[in-house]
Amino acid sequence: MAQGKVSVAAVQTGSGAIKEVERTVLVIGEAPANNGVIQAINAQSDFDSLFGEADSQLKTQLKAWQRNGDDLVSGYAISHGAGENILELIDKAMEQDISPEVIAICTPVTGKAEVEAYQAKNLEILNKYARYVRTLVAAPGLDGTQTWSELVTALQPLIDGVVGNRVAVVPLLFGDELGGVLGRLCKRSVTIADSPMRVLTGSMSLMPLPEDSSGNPLTNATTLTLDSLRFSCTQFYSDFDGVYFGDVNMLDAEGGDFQRIETGRILDKASRAVRIIAIQQIKNRRLNNSTSGIEFGKRVMGRPLRDMSKSVNIGADKFPGLIDAPKDDSITLTFMDARTLHVMLKVRPIDSPNTVLANIMLDDVE
Structure with missing residues (x-):
């Protein structure tokens, strides 16, 4: 004897959305109010009420982040007093489940050991929390007595010989370009695969063009030298209005795969x-x-790679995805034993030029 039975269950396939970490920032800097408090921030935040009305390193960079980002920028900020341990503030944020893509340190570093400490902290976060984080660190600008040449000489030892593929150092030549490039990296009109060098992203909104102690304005001669030393700087184009940015140079080893931030962002x-x-x-x-x-x-x-490779077509124009579409050999699965699976994935970024050489000749064929 029997009776009929029916049971219907919803089966979990794991095909839902994944929380977006990209473009989320954590900005840490000196300010007079609410020290040590983790504050949620976005494009509409009033930084005077959050961090005090007095001028401060933190507010200077946050305002540049607001101006150079868009109406959807968001993240977190922590203010601190003079001499406080910034690494402990990063730990505090991690312990409270703050998961940023980029951490920005507004207090300029004064020595190589500090830069190496931020790289070590990034690796610690990766190993402890499985969070893929990159850190942009401010370096000093002019002190009022220096020429541009003297500033370059003073900055060089800060990163000479440092290997830190998750750290970039931004000298404060204008005074607020750390926040400026951070906002540029957060804009949704471009992708995480786009370089901050991209001119069509638009000119940057920064403080007035600086001059050294001899009255000489900042030029590409200085920024090119700093870029060759692996600092991340603004740049200009002759007879072309505006201030732009160069590569955000990660301090990867010579010949390393992750010398530019956009390459690392894709892999992350x-x-x-x-x-x-x-x-x-x-x-x-x-x-x-x-x-x-x-x-x-x-x-x-391979689903993430397929999703990342999707392009957008507008009429005859094609805007490429973050990466090239994966091929048959882009994903390899190997069972090392009955319980251990090894997965290898290959990601191919889409190239874009940073040097354009044009030659024009007469067409005098009769």
């Missing part, structure tokens, strides 16, 4: 998404050492 985005999918596949028997199991694994593990 893919890593965040693949990690979530990998967690979801723990003990999923559909992912097994058979032909169908391997194909299933390639399909689910």
Whole structure:
């Protein structure tokens, strides 16, 4: 004897959205009010009420971030007093589940050890929290007595010989370009694959053009020299209005893959998404050492790469995705033993020129 039974269950496939970390910032700097408090900030924030009405390093960079970003910029900020331990403030944010893409340090570094400490902190965050974070650090600008040449000489030892593929150092030549480039990196009119050097992103809104102690204005001669030393600087184009930025130079080793911030941002985005999918596949028997199991694994593990490669067409114009579309060999799955799966993914960025050489000749063919 029997009676009919029916049960319907909603099956979890792990195909939902993943929280976006990209363009979220954590800005830390000196200010007189609310020291040590983690404040949520966005394009509409009133920094005078949050951090005091007096001028401060933190407010200077945050206002530049607001101006050079867009109406959707968002993140967190922590103010501190003179001499406070900034690394401890970063730890505090991490412990409270703040997960930024970029940390900006507004207090200029004074020695190589500080730069190396920020790289070490990034690696600690990666290993402890599996958070892929990059840090932009301010370096001193003119002190009022220096010429541009003297400033370059003073800055060079700060990063000479430093290897830190998650750290970039921005000299405060104008005084607020750290916040300026941070806002540029957060704009949604461009992608995380776009360089801050991109001219069509628009001119930057910064403080007035600086002059050294001899009255000489900042020129490309100084910024090019600093760029060659791996600092990240503004730049100009002759007979072309506006102030622009060069590469954000990560302090990767010579020949390293991650010398430009946009390359690292792409890999970090893919890593965040693949990690979530990998967690979801723990003990999923559909992912097994058979032909169908391997194909299933390639399909689910490769989804972030396919999503990142999607382009947008507007009429005849094509705006490329973050990366080239993955190929058959872009994803490889190998079972090392019955319980250990090794996944290898290859990501190909889309190139864009930073040097354009044009030659024009007469067409005098009769």
